Amino acid sequence: MSARPYLLSALGAALLLSACDQPKIVTEPPAKTAPAADRLTVRAQVVADMKPVPATLTTRDMAEARARISGTLVALSVKEGDVVRQGQRIGQVRDDRLTLQTGALDAQAAAAAAESTRAQADLTRTRYLFSQGIYAQARLDQIEAQAKAATANLAAARAQREASAELGTQGAILAPASGRVLLANVPVGSVVMPGQSIARITAGPLVVRIELPESQAQALKVGDIVDLAAEDLRGVAARGTLTQIYPSITGGQVTADVAAPNLPGDLIGQRVRAAVKIGERQAIIIPRRYVVTRFGVDYARLVGANGVISEAPIQARASATADTVEVLSGLRPGDILTPAEAGR
Template sequence: MRAHLLLTAPLALALSACGSGEPAAVPPQAVVTGERFTLRPQQLPDLAEVPATVTTRDMAEARARIPGVLTALNVHAGSRVSAGQPIALITDSRLTQEAAAQGAGAAAAEAQAARAKADLDRIRFLHREGVYAQAKLDEAQAASRAANAMLAAARAQQGAVKAVEGQGVVRAPAAGTVLVADVPEGSAVAPGMLIATITAGPPIVRLDVPEGLAARLRAGAEVHVSGLAGQAAGETAIGRIVRIYPGVSDGRTRADVTVSGLSPELVGQRVAAAVEAGAREGLAVPARFVEQRFGLRFVRLLSADGKRAADVPVEVRPLADGRVEILSGLHGGDMILAPHAGAGK
């Protein structure tokens, strides 16, 4: 009986404490510590998506200068060439025949000039000996001068034909990379026909801007370029507009953008570009508050009481000043923590 009382006494004390109405003591909850940032709406650049192409500031075009047949094409797309380098050969059989005819004419004129000189030398000697009169000498001198003039004319015609024939050699107008060279060998070509397109100058990104957006472009505006070879998913390169071309063609205008570190090997690649076209209200945070894991981006959102933090997925867009714009996942007034923030008492 005494043992039973000893066992029931603690239970009675516990039940009496529950019925007294006084709450049990709860240890204080930990407060999350670390660098904090409160999101506030602010004016941010408004970006418009436009198509673009990696190209060079200038495009050098190697064109045919004479009609004929493309007998040799020594380059292909991607070939590196130097200025003046022969890249193709165009031949015209008519020029070959004309050159042969002019050569024969020049040889005949040379023979006539040689004969006239020999006659002049003989008559000059006989004139000194008193055999021929002065009139005979004058006639021989005139004939020699006429023969020499005919020889000069024949040689000039021969040189002109050779010069035209030499225009069949197509040379690179500038140093760079061949972008297009797709004329098959054996094709008939006409003067002015494009044989090869060669990049010239530093690589740039050329925007193809709708005319409705053209009026809002300005030199120095920020441009975000994505889709470059070697870029990670979601990564963008930031550049600036350096030239806006006047006029509108087919409802579009062009603008050139310089991007640091752009490789000439990317010339011809189609990319996407977001161009600054005004300003709008948005949310921006320092890039250090955004953490990337498994291809997704997260920020640590702090609860209103400051005692809890949760990882929230967000969509972001990089800004030129090192910050990122929050496109979705957060709202104005939210407080976020830097990654790896801890908890304190």
């Protein structure tokens, strides 16, 4: 009876050893095959080589409302952001010396007018006496010369008075163009000089102004398409046309203007992301539906010679259209793809 437990233990150990010697059977999932429809053969194609460049939303020109005379700024009726029309009075410069000068010239003109009246009276009297034989021809010629001189002095005095009065009216500061006031930072009461800028006003149509190195600007030509970031322009414009290339080079940079429809004009000077075409290159462009993204990694579903699907990680970026992507690495021409949802 005591040997039975040892016999049972030996029998269990033998069964375990026999079970370990048996090979394990692993069941592999069946390979996925791609349908014949919607297969895509990868090919390289020529695309535009786009270069990101700095750009600014601005207007074609900037107008400066300047003071035409020296004096004190006594009024400024606009502020940044106001919309003005061409010729609108936006400020006033006053010089008290001009008022005094005009008054003095008024007195001179009145004196010249009195002298001219007296000379004309002398001329009338002398002509009468000459006709009566009392005065000689020399006396008449002398009086006529004095009358002409008095008339000329009167005209000169009046012209000087009008010039002084006109100079006083030039104290009005007028908007040189219709647009929006960008800068008006001269406080009322300041002493200004002739030619000093009082306000800066937009002029001309809205444009996106770009800058790029002179070595790359040689490929630019008027009419080229420029891609603009729609989110920087409130979604109203995503593509523009190159309308002007400025011939001057500043700091190794070439400046050009891009026109686009419905550009917002309330934030002049806003930075805009832009990309211009500087050449052409070979690229792999595939529809976005052939790419699947998992955990931030993009995959393409490759179809082998036997139709079996395998996934390959790729590096992709946005293309010119929303429904395509450009593959930077992971694929090569000749590869066959199937849509991301095929073979599932």
